[in-house]
Amino acid sequence: MEPATRNISPFLDPGPGTKANSLAILQLSRDNLQPVYLQPATGKHDGYAEGAVVNTRYGSFPHSTMLNVPWGSQIRASKVDTGSRGRKRKREGVDDACRDATGATEKDNEDSAALANDDSATAVKQAVADTSGFIHVLPPTPELWTTSLPHRTQVVYTPDYSYILHRIRARPGSTLIEAGAGSGSFTHASVRAVYNGYPAEGQRKGKVFSFEFHEQRYHKMKEELSDHGLDRLVQLSHRDVYNGGFLVDGKSPEADAVFLDLPAPWEALHHLSRRKPQTLPANSNGAATANQQTEWVSPLNPKKSTHLCTFSPCIEQVTRTVSAMRRLGWVDIDVVEIANRKLHTSRERVGLNLNFDRGVNNSPRDVEEALTRLAEIETRFREHAAKPGDGDEGMDLSDEDATPAAKNKAAGNGSQAPSTEDTSSGTAPWMEGRLITRGEPEIKTHTSYLVFAVLPMEWTEEDEAAAAAKYPIGKEQQVIGAIDKAVRKKERREQLQKQLQQSGNRKSRRKERDAKMAEASG
Amino acid sequence: MHSVIRPNAWVALKLPSGSTKVLQIIPNTTISLGKYGAFPSNLVIGRPYHLTFELEDKLPDENFSRIRVVTTNELYAEVFADEAAPGCDTPAAGANDAVISATDGEEFRLVDDKGNVIARSNHEVIDDNARQTLTQDEIEELKREGNNAGKDVIAKLLLSHTALDQKTSFSLAKYKLLKTKKYIRRFQVLPIDVATFAHWQLEERDSSKIMDMRAEMIGLVGCWGNVHFGGDEVLLPDPNASTDQGDEACLPVDESLLRGRWLVVDDTCGLLVAAMAERMGVLYEAEEVEGETEEQNGTATERTPASTENPNETQPNAPAPPEPTAQQGGDTEMLDVLTKAEKRQSDGKPKQQKPRPSDFAIPYSQTNSITVIHGASQPNLSLLNYWGFDITSPNHPPHPLLNHLLNLTWLQLLKPELDTSYSTPPLTASPETLASWKPSRRGNFHRKRRRYARIRHIVDSTRAGNFSGLVCASTMDPISILRHALPLLAGGAPVAIYAPTVESLAAVSDCFSVPRRTAWVSGSVPEIEGLSNEELERWQGNEQFPLNPTLLQGVSIQTSRARRWQVLPGRTHPLMTERGGADGYVLTAWRAKPAEGKVAAKGKFKRRKVESEAGTPA
């Protein structure tokens, strides 16, 4: 591989397989994902002879078994000696030797320290496969990261960010402003959206300008971005954007799109103008004003409309935001909330002749099945009554009703030949029953309100005069758009004719092709 | 991209009625908005997108309207007035020291014949005396006069509505809003990007054409498919084969160069491909920076479609439909423009004019590409015409999709030997023979050789697999698509399948159910005994196991729906009605690389709670 591609973030081009010291996402089970930086086995690690190990309830997985394998690989658990290690585990179930992210954030420094030592010269023990247990190792994507990242704040999830990025036209080459960075969920998704290559010196490429005023979060994010190879694509600033605005080193990011996930977006909005707002909102003060007195610079791209989205959980926040947007000249204001649901599929298995399995409802599948069984019971009841006995038939009956196993037996030795065949022919359990979908037991009914708006580029009288001179009017000949009936009729006639011609063409082309086929096969 | 309105740009005109018109802004024409009036196209060319324009009253000696930009103060005057009104419980942020003060919007006052203000906004009850009834003729008359841009009509209509004062302030506002939308002669020009276009196609055109795909679904499919810029363009060197060389001189596929490629099955007439191309940065032509390339007489930047005789046609007919005469040397011209396209794409600096590529040169980028597999002999990607790309055009002007969009039929993919164009070896001829031919025959000869080399490259590189993702929106059974597409995906590659309804996706999900997977890996499926992993990857399916259930991980289905809100002072609530129809569903998963041999899951965990507390099993 040429050096140019070597530093590409695994989020943007993961390459064919896992690499040392690069992020991978372990899928333990369906919704249980764990990020891990795979380390080359250089010796005993944290007491493990195999080097760094990820311990899960699905078994133990030495990094060495997950390194340099194709992405998506199923990894078998290894037999790892967990008992005889010198050191006591700090946490259960998670490997804290790797800089995994699911755990508490404060521990991270400690963890990375642990990673550095222990590289004694002792030979690495070859991992031995366990008899059971496996996981899959997946390449990092914003979607996987969002569900597995260490939460430092509320985050924006895929159903919201996928819609937002589409609506704010974040595309390869766009410049996007984001505040606050929080846990970086939106950051990862947005950098993928605007990425169109790493910039060469002085080159302008798609980029995210991110802002976060919480110091610890800022530092953690900074570290993550560089671990993920994204630091040249995301410029993170430690800043209170309400007061400090969005310029970076006094210069305009020239943003095409903006996403604000802040408690009070309206306090940041006035910075996102085309020119200095006439009056500043009451709550904006101090430092910013001093800066603005010199020369006000807009953080927006002056050559394009800017698309904006704010993300607020409460409707009161929305009202204030929308009101501020209107006063600042934003148009096409649109407020939506996204309701996302996951659906699970399963087999709904109802019937008297089904295996007595978990999830099977051993009651009659339909009226016919109920009838057959009832009739059967009646018959046996009569047979029983005909016999001389002590007459506790009532018991008998209720027994039949109570135990499905008995029902099966009854059906088995009874008159139901076809269904017996059914069971013996062994309809596989995964083929039985009706396929159904249903929602999850708990759903997110509200995340936040999304407020979209557009700020057109500035248009002065001089601009208008220049455009008017460049595109003078008075030479109009045709009319496009809505026209009166007579003209439309004529148009339609012509169109029809054209279509006829085209279909003629098509026919002749098809003929040509047929002929060719015949020639080829002959 | 989309800074100002370019000559010949396809745009969406948003009208006050809420409806959208999609048309091409052809210079020196008159754009008619029907009953709202008409204006010269040159009045919007070179102007920014998203501004609100208003048709002005016709000057006495002109038969068209001029337009003016409506400021947002005017646009929002009514809202500002409401916010300023006493008793408004949702005051604006800093409403008192408003950045911009509301102007006196006369249109928001109801006036009687003598110009006396009767009612302002929705706070006052309308005077009984003001009730009068306008006849339809009178309304028409007013509209014809078009005085004051329709505002008079609104005021008068409001007054003529006898039941007005019986309505609550809420419904009054609604009533007025409707009237406002109908008669105010304002419009906005929006660029035709995927979001705008899809919305228009869904809400106002034919939603079935795009399989009811909503914005929510376009976003989800794009993200879960991990569709993004897949690397700088990489072109293969020209093999410079001479005309007497055949197949052996074609370039072999170099698998190490193939990166950032997505596999697509699209039955949305190209909307899905457009959405992906937008995410990959290959949908829009690079826009020249204003001033750098001076446009000739104000017309040239966006390509003029070949046929403009039909300007009212909303369906774009650009570029030229294939004509019989274009056949000769048609592809030669195509190659010429391809060369130009390359030239333009690299940092904009003019390069040395390259020599014409040889017949076997491959124009397709090895990276950042979209490969469309289609069921008919030609792909239906007609909607790409709105972005200036016509897949059927043999001599296409420059467009980024030319080198980044590959297409092949299912036959070419699965049984290439049955495909004539793939399996017929290329013609060869010595230079002398060639020189003796008529130009038309020569042209044909080159065209066939070029086509052969390209099809061969597309088929061979697609069959080489290692795709970065699979994205589908198809009317075909997704199980059948997966059967053939899964082996082509790189390990860990995402799959995202859209469907308007859930049933077909549920069936896919069922193929990967836990019982199926367990049976498969535990060795209780006799049919797969002794098959290698490679053979299992290409498992052709049977009734019990339509797909190899271990080839996908994390199969899940979701649906999303955006609910719109109206936000107005004192009247904030979700919209009362929205478009119905299909909500849409997306199935997502990742391509797994199963381990060889039997694999057993670890332990049985009864309940989730217990599970998460259990930690490391002993």
Ligand SMILES: C[S@@+](CC[C@H](N)C(=O)[O-])C[C@H]1O[C@@H](n2cnc3c(N)ncnc32)[C@H](O)[C@@H]1O
């Ligand atoms: C809800 S979180 C953002 C989550 C983020 N969008 C994600 O997807 O991970 C909000 C963040 O904004 C930051 N924040 C709040 N006010 C801010 C301000 N005035 N300037 C900069 N950041 C701010 C907070 O520290 C917090 O981390």
